[in-house]
Every structure is written in C-alpha cells, then in structure tokens.
Amino acid sequence: MEDLLQERIVVGDPHCPLDVLDVDRIRDDFPILHKRVHGNRLVYLDNAASSQKPASVIKGLSTYYEMQNANIHRGVHYLSGLATGLYEEARNKVRKFINARSEKEIIFTAGTTEAVNLVASTYGRKHVQEGDEIIVSAMEHHSNIVPWQLLCEQTGATLKVIPINERGELQLDEFEKMLSSRTKLVAIVHISNSLGTINPVEKIVEMAHAKDIPVLVDGAQSVVHGSIDVQALGCDFFAFSGHKMLGPTGIGVLYGRESLLDAMPPYQGGGDMIRYVSFDKTTYNDLPYKFEAGTPNIAGTIGLGYAIDYLESVGFAKIESHEMMLLNYAHEALTSIPQVRLIGTARQKASVVSFVIDEVHAHDVGTILDQNGIAIRTGHHCTQPVMDWFEVPATSRASFLFYNTKEEIDRLVEGIYGVINLFK
C-alpha cells in the first residue's frame, strides 16, 4: 500500500486500475493547503467542522459574480436566464449525486441546520401532536436535537433518545423497543461528527418503516466521505451542507420523498414559493419551489454543483480507501501514546478521531497544536450529550479528508508529544 501511494496516478483516470489516490496532485487543487500558519506548513485536520475548497469551486464563484450574476426565475433578460440555468443545473447535479428520483425532491436551504428545522416546522407541526414521540439518538449534533425539542415544546410531544454503548455505537435493541404507534419520526445522524461512528441507516430505516414511521437522516458528515444513494438508504428525508463537502458556506440541501414534501405546508412565505398571491387567497408553487422563498443563495448553489463535480472527478472509491488508510494510521499512532484515550471506537467508523490526553484540557491541546500550524477542533463539538455520556468536558478531534496525508498525522502525533511534555 505504501509503495503504491508513492506512484503518481492521474486522478479520475478511468483507465487507472488502482483505487489509489495521488494525494500530492489533489493537494495542488486546494490553494489554502499551501498556506503557512505561525511559521509552519498548515496541517488542516478540522474537516468535520468545514472542508477546504478546491480552486474549481473558488473560481466558479468568482466567475459567477464576474460573468453570470442576476436573479433567477424572474427576468426575461440574458443574464437571468443564464443564472437560472446554472442554478437548476446544480439541482440536477445534487439529484444525481444522492440518487434522488426527481429534482422536485431537492430543496436548497442554508445548510443542514435549516433543512432539519424545515422538516420540524412543517412536517412536524402538521403531523405531531400531544402524546406523540420523536426519536433521536444520543450522538446527535445539537442541530438534530434542538429543532425537535422546540417542536416538542410547541406540541406537547416527547423526545426519546436511542442510547449508545461504550464504543459509541447505537443500541439498536433499545431502539426497537422505543418504536411504537406514538412515534411520529426518527431523526438520526448518518456519521457522528464527534465520534466518527457510521450508523446503520438502512437497518434503522427498515425497522422504522416496518411501523410506517418516516426517518430523517442528518448527512452533514457523510456526504463527503462516501457516495450517498437516498433510494438505497430508504430514508424519507436527508439533510446536508455544502461547506463540509468542498462547497461554499450558506448552502445546504434537504432531500425529501416527493409524496411527503407535497403534503407538507410551506416553510417560509415570500417570493418564488407562490403561484398566485391576492389578499383573499394565495396559492403555492410546485415542488421544489414551494420551499424556497425569496432569492436563494444562487452563487452558493452553483458552487455546490462544482464541488460535486470535483468529488466525482476524484471518485469515492479512491476517497474511501485513502481515508480508511488515514484512519487506521491515526488510530494506530494515537493508541500507541499511553496518555491518549480515544473517544469513539465504533467498528464502523469514518475518518474522524476524537481523543483526550490525561490531565490536559482539550483547549490547551488546541492552542499548542495551533502554534505548530495544526488545526484541530477542541470542545464539545456541538454534541454536549455525547461529552456527558463519556464523562469528559471536551475532546480534541482530528478529522481527515482525502487531501490529508500520513505525514500530517505524524505532525499531529509530534504535536501531541509536545503537549504532553509541556504538561508533564
């Protein structure tokens, strides 16, 4: 494997017989990876918070503003038509990317958070009543907890939580027991941002659907690590953000099953989401526009399309094998440090490594590593219930994408030894 990695192989070359990524060449596509921070070459290991962007996405955004900018779905002029075409082309790219049946099922939002809130506000308010239950898991990001808590407060419904085990895996037997006629929705994270656990979404969907309960999947972490097929997953809603998958910030997607979206009331009112407005009665636009009120994030949407192009040109087979190599290498390196304890050791795991160092708080780790040019995330990662479960106030988290290297993990390990020595 190591020998193979040394070879220079053309990225995305369909004739290339090996699932091996030419990481040097990939890194050249990301301008920021050549930056120096505090005098050191940047080692960017905070990808679970936000990924870096390839030049094609950055250039796509500037080209849009330089050559293509206008409002969409309105004007009869050339630029409006051009921008509308690009915007809808991006929707089509997203549809193919996650294998949705129709573009009507692709709603653009500001991000995963807004996508979850959209479902909680519209589907939730229509279908959830006092005495009903919503099921989430103990490893959810706050953005897949709080919208449901708000809904429960408004309706008198109850939030139920699937417990996890000491590895950071869901206890599906407990989940099975929780499903009942009172359950109105299951909202579950695909890959945990703080533990790296990959949840068995197909299985969860199967169990919920056996009782006719719809399932929302928070895909914020998963879309960049492997190819997503919403039809194969079987989920009813799938939410994700552009910025964690090489795209711009402020753009996200809600996939929803068409029949469910059709029956849901609109989310926000405004332009573009209407068919006809009068003071007596307003009729709403068709899907997906019913859920896209106001001028959307046009540039962000187009940029997301370019991010998808880039990911597809690299190919998820290569991405996955490179990231698994990094994960195994990092696990091995970190577990060899006696003072380090990993938090999250699920058998199915993405390239996210959370850890604590004996007697050293994560924020001190973060500050010291940063001085070495190493960017990691420290804190509770917006998953405070997970921290409480593992009885740690915070963790340090290194999260890898396919543009990271073993040498960067070596720098991380060297940095951790520096921290340990300082606090000795």
Place this chain on the structure above:
Amino acid sequence: MKPELRELYQQVILDHNKNPKNFKEIPEATHQSDGYNPLCGDKLHLALKVDDGVVTDVGFQGSGCAISKASASVMTTMIKGKTPAEVDELFKQFQSVITSSVKDAIDYDELGKLAVFAGVREFPARVKCAALAWHTVSAALHENSETTSTE
C-alpha cells in the same frame, strides 16, 4: 517551543493547573455562583464566605483548561481579606492585563500575580478562559445567582 507559548504556559500557570489552590467546597458559603463558558464547556462553581463585608474564605470546583483553572486558582489566593469593592478593582486590573495591547509594557510590580496572565494577550481565543473565574466571582459577590456565561 515558541516564545508566545512559553509566555502563555508559564511555569506558575502550569503549577496552579496541576495543584490548584482552594480547589474545595465551602460548606458555610454566603455567596456562590456558577460560571460557564459555552464555547468550550468549561464549568466552574465558586463559593465564598463573606463576614463583615470581607471575603474570609473562597473555593472553586469544576473542570476547565489550564488557563481557566490557573486563573481561578490565582484569583482565590488574591481575594481573601478583600472587600467586594477591592475584588472589583482587582478584576478591572486583571481585565486590563489580558486585553491590553501586546505592545503595552506590563507593570509587574503593580500587577503582581496577575502579570503571569499577560501571555493570554497573544491568544484572543483564550481571553474568555482566563476571565471566567473573575466574572463568576463578580456575579457571586453581587448576588447574581444565575449562571454566569462568558458569551
């Protein structure tokens, strides 16, 4: 190690982190408050005994980074025997240390123990860690019983 880091993690701070002073409960506390830094999840419980308008005992508990723990520890060593007004004055001095410009000279004689936190000036992200204990003591003394947040 970089000088900025050495300045931030001075031996005094590392020592206080390892062996914090007054890391204890105060059973007959007259004033207490909880400090919370939502950014990093640092939690600090601070309890004081005030007799005749003077702080006679103080203790803190909780979890936090080296900077917040050392700051709490140093703070507890400085406020015993002080009136609430004097504590406020120390808080002001402390704030001026951690938020002053890096170019400003530090008056070590005047600031005493507080001067060890001057290194925080180079690390704006850590100012809240250093200030948490002081915000919390201020809330406790001024009868603000709700959780103090750095946000």
